[in-house]
Amino acid sequence: MITGERVRMRALEPSDAETLWRWHNDPEVMRWMSDGYPPSLAHLTKELSERAADTFGDLTLIIETLEGRTIGIVALREAEPEVGDARLDIYLGEKDTWGKGYATEAMRLICRYGFGQMRLHRITLTAVAQNTAARRVYEKVGFVEEGRMREAFRRDGVWHDKVVMGLLEGELR
Template sequence: MLTGDRVRLRAIEPSDAEFLWRWHNDPEVMRWMDDPYPPSLARIAKDIGERDAGTYDNLVLMIETLAERTIGVVALRGAQPETGAAELDIYLGERDTWGQGYATDAMRVICRYGFEKMRLHRISLTAVAENAAARHVYQKVGFVEEGRLREAFRRDGKWHDMILMGLLEGELR
C-alpha cells in the first residue's frame, strides 16, 4: 500500500467491481474519458478475477481516502525498463471528492513511486483540452504541456483536442 497526505493507493480487489461498475455508468465521471461502452458488473468482476496483480507494465491501483473510503483509480501503463517511460491514467469516481486535493495527492504518490521504485525517467498523459480541472491538477504536480493532438477525442457530437503532457524525473512538485 502506498500512502500520501490524503490518500492511500492499494491493489484492486474483487469487492471493487461494484465501485468500478457504478463509476463507469456515471456520465459525469466518464465525461472526458475514452470509455464508449459501459461494461456490465459481471464483466468487470470477471476482468478483476482474471487480471494479474499489478505488474511493471500495467500497475493499476485503487485510490482510498485515509479513512478507507474508495474513491477512484490510478494507473501507470505501458512502463518499459528500456525506455524508462510510462503513461498515467487517473480518475475519481466519487463526485463529492472532486476539488478536495485527493487527485493531486494520488498523482504525487504514484509519480513518486514510478520515479523512485520503478526507476522511470518520464511519465506522460493526455487530457482533453476542455478538461480544465484535470489539467490544473496535472500542472500543479509538475506536468507540462508538450503537444496537442487536434480533434482527437469525440464527445457529444463534437471533436476536442487532446493535450499531451509530460513529467520528468526530478520535476515532481
C-alpha cells in the same frame, strides 16, 4: 500499499467491481474519458477476478481515503524499463471528492513511486483540452504540455483536442 497524508493506494480487488461499475455508468464521471461501452457488473466482476497481478509494465491501483473509502483509480501503464517511460491514467469516481486535493496527492504519490521504485525517467499522459480541472491538477504537480492531438476525442457530436503532457524525473512538485 502507497500511503500519503490523505490517501492511500492499494491493489484492485474483485470486491471493487460494483464501485467501478457505478463510476463507469455515471456520465458526469466519464465525461472526458474514452469509455467505450459501459461494462456489465457481471463482466467487470469476472474481469477483476481473473485479472493478472500487477507488473512493472502495468500497475493499476485503487485510491482510498485513509478512512478506507474508495474514491478513484490510478495507473502507470506501458512502462518500459529500457527507456524509463510510462503513461499515467487517473480519475476520481466519487464526485463529492472533486476539487478537494485528493487527486493532486494521488498524482504526487504515484509519480514519486514511478520515479523512485520503478526507476522511470519520464511519465506522460493525455487529457482532453477542455478538461480544465484535470489539467490544473496535472500542472500543479509539474506536468507541462508537450503537444496537441487535434480533434482526437469526440463527445456529444463535437470533436475536441487532446493535449499530451509530460513530467520528467526531478520536475515533480
